[in-house]
Amino acid sequence: MQFGSSRRLIVLLILVCFVVLNRWLFPPVPPAEPLDDQTAYRVERVVDGDTLILADPERTRVRLIGIDTPELARDGKSAEPLAEAAKRWLAEQIEGREVRLEFDIERFDRYDRTLAYVYHGKTLLNEALVRRGFSLAETRYPYSDRMKKRLSRAEALAREDRYGIWANDRDPRADR
Numbered sequence: 001m002q003f004g005s006s007r008r009l010i011v012l013l014i015l016v017c018f019v020v021l022n023r024w025l026f027p028p029v030p031p032a033e034p035l036d037d038q039t040a041y042r043v044e045r046v047v048d049g050d051t052l053i054l055a056d057p058e059r060t061r062v063r064l065i066g067i068d069t070p071e072l073a074r075d076g077k078s079a080e081p082l083a084e085a086a087k088r089w090l091a092e093q094i095e096g097r098e099v100r101l102e103f104d105i106e107r108f109d110r111y112d113r114t115l116a117y118v119y120h121g122k123t124l125l126n127e128a129l130v131r132r133g134f135s136l137a138e139t140r141y142p143y144s145d146r147m148k149k150r151l152s153r154a155e156a157l158a159r160e161d162r163y164g165i166w167a168n169d170r171d172p173r174a175d176r
Helices: 003-025 085-096 125-131 143-162
Strands: 041-049 052-056 062-066 098-102 114-118
Touching: 003 125, 041 062, 041 085, 085 114, 114 125, 125 143
Parallel strands: 062 114
Antiparallel strands: 041 052, 041 098, 052 062, 098 114
C-alpha cells in the first residue's frame, strides 16, 4: 500500500465519521405539518382586527380573507377610527380559544401570512367583523365568488344599519 492511497483512506474515514457524527448530533428536522381545515387551532393572540397568531409550534400568522379592518397606530401614524375596537372585539371572541380555518384559492399573502376564513363555533369571524361595521368587505383579491357575495351582503347590512365605520354618511373607502 502506498502512502498516497492510505492518506485518501484516512481522509475518507474522517469524512464518513464527520457525516455520521453530524447526523447524530444534528438530526434532520421534519418539515412542519401544513395547516388543514379539519383541525381546531388555539389562538395565541390577536395582532389587529384582521390578523391573529396561532399557538401552534410555528406561531403561524393568519390573515382573515376578504376583509380590511382599520389600521392600528404605527410608524408615527395614528390609528384609524375603530382599529382598537375591531382588535378588542376579535380578541374577546377568540384569544386563547380554538378556531377552525378554511382556505381558499390563495394560501399565503405577500407577507407570507396564511390566508383563511376563521370560524369560532359556527360563526364566520370574517363576516361578523364586516357585519358589525369593524371592517370593509375586500373583494378585489382572488377568493371565492360565494364568499365575496356573503361578505358584500354583510357590508350592505352594516351600512344600512349604520354600524361602526358606517355610522356617519362618509364612505370609509374615501379615506384610504
